[in-house]
Amino acid sequence: MPHVPLERIDRYLWRIPQKYKPGMRVPGLIIADEELLEKMKTDRTLEQCANVAHLPGIYKYAITLPDGHEGYGFPIGGVAATDYDEGVISPGGVGYDINCGVRLITTNMTEQDIRPKLAELTSTIFSNVPCGLGSRRKDFRVTVHELERLMTEGVQWVIDQGLGWTEDAEHCEERGCMENANPDKVSATAKNRGLAQVGTLGSGNHFLEIQKVDKIYNPTVAKEFGIEQEGQVTVMIHCGSRGFGHQICSDYLRIMERAVHKYKLALPDRELACAPGTSKEAEDYFQAMACAVNYAFSNRQAIMHWVRESFEKVFKRPAEEM
Known part of the structure; x- marks a missing residue:
């Protein structure tokens, strides 16, 4: 797994610095104790959190909650808010089991x-x-x-x-x-x-x-x-x-993959396929x-x-x- 730098904020908060990867628009924020954090390091959870921070219009942080583990594009337990006018919608962020x-x-x-x-x-x-x-x-x-x-x-x-x-x-x-x-x-x-x-x-x-x-x-x-x-x-x-x-989710991921090229969106992972929030x-x-x-x-x-x-x-x- 790639080494993802972490800055400790307090007992349960950790920051992935925005400078970790070119293109990150915001820092990553991990909410976890040390034991949970070690589990996250065994898969791509932290890397996926950093990737989410590249999304256009993302607000303040790409967040991973204590149940975080590797998902599709987003980590499971990942949270991101994006601006309505400048942000995007990503089916991978919602996940395959919608409203689980x-x-x-x-x-x-x-x-x-x-x-x-x-x-x-x-x-x-x-x-x-x-x-x-x-x-x-x-x-x-x-x-x-x-x-x-x-x-x-x-x-x-x-x-x-x-x-x-x-x-x-x-x-x-x-x-x-x-x-x-x-x-x-x-x-x-x-x-x-x-x-x-x-x-x-x-x-x-x-x-x-x-x-x-x-x-x-x-x-x-x-x-x-x-x-x-x-x-x-x-x-x-x-x-x-x-x-x-x-x-x-499967149907719209295919549509979003085409939208990435249509709207010339730069993403670090194709699983983050998305489209501008105001697009059709x-x-x-x-x-x-x-x-x-x-x-x-x-x-x-x-x-x-x-x-x-x-x-x-x-x-x-x-x-x-x-």
Whole structure:
């Protein structure tokens, strides 16, 4: 791995000086303790952070968060803000799994309540929530028209199909629906990949876990998330936009690679392919990306509904009481 110079700012902040590479427009900023930093040095994380600092219109820093590791163009855990008029949009910065995220479901149950039926609960959830490469739920399919409504309406469309409670959208970022989604900017290939994957976990590092609260460090913040006591049982869902989002990223990376030459952008890595923020290429990508964002919100919503149904089946009580 290339040696990337680092200047220590404080215990958890490290700077990659702007002079490290010709063309860097801003310094790099790494947020990590020494142990995490050593892990970052084992792959191209720091080099990718420095590369991101070359992007036109980038503001102040190219940032890498503590979970940083090598990604596509950007490091995973990379953050960059660019000026709307002078900056760019890079699909590699958003990533292949658009709006990959985590949903937390709290319960009023404790480990003692769950433990006697844990095996049955796990088995029931496993039956209700498809997981693994190419996973799909046989009894829940959408048409192309319905998929396009899901792209523009997000979580609310899923709730309207009976998969959720009215208030669920209030607990999601953007209320479960990002504006400016335009299905016309999504390829037929992406739509076909998305038809059968709504409500599926997928593979890789995605997970659905039954968890317990081990320790509360900040009661005020914990309470905002519905976490009231140690030993409380929660469920965590980690997944994103599945093959739908992956295809959108793939489609637009090819478009952005052509845009780099069209707009004569100088980049240190072809994986940073991008287009000026005000260009047609960037606007089209943003509208397609918003469709994938809403798909991911909807995906987690459907899974959450089936988790609730699993609890109801095992504990013979309405989910609202748990």
